[in-house]
Amino acid sequence: MLSTGLPQGAVPKLERPGPLRDRVYEALLELITTRALQPGQHLVESELAGHLGVSRQPVREALQRLSTEGWVDLRPAQGAFVHEPTEEEADQLLTVRTLLEAEAARLAAANAGTAAITALEDLCAEGERAVADDDVDGAVAMNARLHAKIMELAGNTVLAELAAQVDRRVRWYYTPVARQRGRQSWIEHRELIAAIAERDEQRATAVMRAHTEHTRKMYHDREK
C-alpha cells in the first residue's frame, strides 16, 4: 500500500515517448493508409530516416514489422516497397474478415451484459449522427470503434488482435468503397445490436456475416 494519499488511478503515469521504432512504425503506417506513400513505391531507408529526423536503425525495425503485417514487401538486398494489393488478395482478406467478425459477433451475443448493450447503442447513435451530418470521416471512425467494441465484448484477445490487423488492411483496400455506404451500414448495425441484446448467437453471426459481405458486393458492383 502506498503511504502517499495519491488517488489510485489518477496518476498520469509519466507519459514517456515510447521506443522510437514504434513511433516510426505508426508514422509510416499513417503515411501508407493515407496514400501519401503509394502502393509499389520504393521506400529508401536513408530518405525516410532523414525525413523523420532519426537514424536508419529505427526505420529498419519499423519496416520489418510492417513487412510481417503485410503492409510492405521486403525484397532481399533491394529494400522495402509498399505492398500492392491484388484483386484476389483483397477478396481473400475479406473472406477472413467475415469469418473473424462473425465469430466475434457470436461470442459477443453469448457474453454481453446490459451495460455493454447500452454502450453499443451509444456508439451506434453517435455513428448515425455523424452520417446525418455528412461527417464521412467521423462515421468511418465510429464504424471502426463499434466493431472494436464488439470485439472487446467477445472477450477473446487473440481473435481481437488478428481481427484488428485484418480490419485495418481491409479498410485500406476498400476505402473508396467504404465511404460510399453510410446509411445502409448503420441500419445493419442496429440489427446486429438487437441480435446481440437478445443473446441470439445464430442471428448475430448471420447478420454480421451479411453485413461484411455487403462490402464485397458493393466492391464488385463498382468494378464495372
Added chain:
Amino acid sequence: MLSTGLPQGAVPKLERPGPLRDRVYEALLELITTRALQPGQHLVESELAGHLGVSRQPVREALQRLSTEGWVDLRPAQGAFVHEPTEEEADQLLTVRTLLEAEAARLAAANAGTAAITALEDLCAEGERAVADDDVDGAVAMNARLHAKIMELAGNTVLAELAAQVDRRVRWYYTPVARQRGRQSWIEHRELIAAIAERDEQRATAVMRAHTEHTRKMYHDREK
C-alpha cells in the same frame, strides 16, 4: 534464347544463404518450440549474438519479428522474454484455430479435384503408417503436412498464412497433449477427407470443427 546449351530448368539457381536475420529467426524459433529456451526466460541480445556468431543487429530484427508473431514479449528498455502461455490464451488461440481450419475444410471441399483427393489420401496413409510404427515424431509431422495440404487446397493465401502461424503456436502450447492422441486423430482425418471428396461443405466444416475441438477436450481432461 540462351546460346549456351544449358539445360533449361536444371540450373541449380545458386542457393544463396538468405538474409542473416531470417536464419537467426528460424534458429530462435526452433530453440523456443523445442523448449531449449523456456517460457519466461530473459533473452539477452549480446548473449544470443555471441552464441550464434553474429552481431546484435540481426538478433534484434529476429526478436522484433518473433515479438509481432507472439513468440516473445518485448518489454521496453528491458529486453525480450520468451512468451509465457496462459490457460486463457491457449484456449482462445484454439478457438481461432478451429475457426480457420473449419473454413479451410469448407473451401477445400468446394475446390478439391480428384488429383488433390488422392494426394490427401496418400498423406493420410503415410500418417497412419507412422502411427502404426509408433513413430510419434513422424506422425506429428505428417499431421502438420496434411493440414497444410488442406489449407493449400482451400486456395486462400491469406487464410493459409494466418492459420500457419496460429497452428504453430497451438502446437507449441499443446505438444504434451498432441503426442497422446494418435489413432483417433487419423480416423477423423479419414472422415474429413471423405467429406471433402464428396464435396460436402457442411460436413467437412463440421468434421474439422469436431476434430480440432477434440484437442481442447483432451487438454481439459488432462488437467485433473
Added chain:
DNA sequence: CAATTGTCTTTCGCCTACAGTCTACGGCGC
C-alpha cells in the same frame, strides 16, 4: 546495328561504438 561487358552509382545488410535506462547491491542514517 545489336549484343555484351565493364564500370559506376545507389542502396542494403551487417558491424561497431556510444548514450540512456533499469536493476541490484552496499553503505549510510535513523
Added chain:
DNA sequence: GCGCCGTAGACTGTAGGCGAAAGACAATTG
C-alpha cells in the same frame, strides 16, 4: 536492526560507418 539512498554494473536503444550486391548506363566488339 531496518529502511532509504546512492552508486556501479549490465543491457537496451540509437547512431554512424564499411563492405557488398543489384541495377543502370555507356563503351566496346562482332
